[in-house]
Amino acid sequence: MSTAGQSASVLQLIGAGCFGAIIGWYVYYINRYRKADVQLSDLVTVIGVIGGSAILALFPTGTDLFGAYGIGLAVGFFGYFLVLIILVGVSENFEADWFLDGRRKLPDGTIFVPQVGTPTAGGTAMAADKKPQGGMQ
């Protein structure tokens, strides 16, 4: 473990950055597939993942390792978002409103709007609220 008084090797910095990138990617993934409204327990879990004691034990705040971890976290998190933007942009079945509530065009041309409690194949961009049943427009 590195402390504030020690300098980390390049390999350690790369490792911490890559670890942060994986965590960031996964945090976005988890939120994308969350089916219910935001709960305090969700936030506590996210805090534990991105800045909890386990993370701070590995990468103490104030060290270069924490810096690499934080940068990697942002890169992974926003990298996932960037990939979503690109995929939605090139797809003919999705428009940017998918980011709001997960609506998409079905093969028969109708627009499907996910509702509360309806698991959506492919999820939503960021945990949109849904009504008990799906609906068409």
Place this chain on the structure above:
Amino acid sequence: MSSALLGALGVGLVWGWLLGMNEGRIFRGWRTVPGLALTSLILAAPIVWFQGILGLAGFGGAAFLAWWLHVEWRQTLRQRFSVTDAHEGERS
């Protein structure tokens, strides 16, 4: 700028973006807003402890920037596609 401060900025950006996803979907404000504030403080505490006020400023500034950008983006999408709260889910 130290790399540790860059790390605080990165964590702040992610946290602010996550907070921004609640735009238009805070249904029980008396419970949710204090909860969000408390969890933000829990996340900020170790950064303040180890990096002081500069780390807190970086974390808070990055979180606010990401939150603001996300909220503005979602509101722009909502206006552009005329997506109302009724489409996004019922309030409870």
